[in-house]
């Protein structure tokens with residue numbers, strides 16, 4: 001059995017203003033696993049990532065992070081590429097290493113390796129304004145990868161991109177993941193993206209934020225275009241859409257045909 005990377009045990013999160021963002025969340029992510037969180041706006045997806053990153057603390061319950069060796073072992077990618085507009089691609093990717101006191105000269109090979117991973121070699125001296133939305137997101141991913149993390153937390157990283165760019169970046173991300181086997185927790189509103197990328201899709205409901213079901217995507221990697229256009233892919237998407245609709249109407253969740261694993265709570 002693959003060891004656990006991150007686990008939340010009966011976690012509640014109540015913000016200072018009284019908002020119950022999460023209630024009774026049990027979620028274990030194994031090392032090297034690709035897990036997506038889907039659910040309506042406000043169901044607590046980002047809050048789960050913040051807890052995993054140590055940016056917020058649970059109000060009740062607890063977390064275990066045996067798969068995270070230190071703060072450089074974890075990288076966070078946001079929906080907004082959040083680049084420094086006045087700095088070149090090189091300087092943007094250097095930032096996490098600079099914050100650790102590493103000079104640009106000493107970091108050059110790491111930065112170049114990260115840019116090569118996202119196919120941005122040759123753009124080192126470009127400024128963000130000179131790049132497309134997809135390229136900016138690649139810079140943001142390179143900046144996350146420059147510290148060689150084992151865990152990637154990605155909060156709707158491709159949400160602002162057009163469908164073509166999103167699809168391309170999904171394929172590229174999957175190719176990289178197949179090589180490096182990071183543990184990835186990926187937040188998205190896009191069911192297709194979640195099914196294509198993940199070992200497991202965690203379906204969340206809101207008010208309060210909770211896990212409705214976990215749907216294992218029992219399809220081996222590498223996954224390609226044939227999977228995206230297969231009846232099996234469509235069936236997974238329909239199952240997840242049905243679970244989301246069940247949660248939205250507060251009706252009891254009924255297991256769809258491909259038998260997702262329903263949490264015990």
Ligand SMILES: Nc1ncnc2c1ncn2[C@@H]1O[C@H](COP(=O)(O)OP(=O)(O)OP(=O)(O)O)[C@@H](O)[C@H]1O
Pocket residue numbers: 015016017019020021039040041042043044045046047048209
């Ligand atoms: N710092 C905060 N203080 C108070 N309430 C917060 C805070 N952060 C989030 N919330 C609330 O907690 C709930 C969950 O928010 P969260 O951002 O985790 O949801 P989400 O599923 O990621 O939403 P979205 O899909 O819109 O990004 C929401 O009701 C939100 O308004």
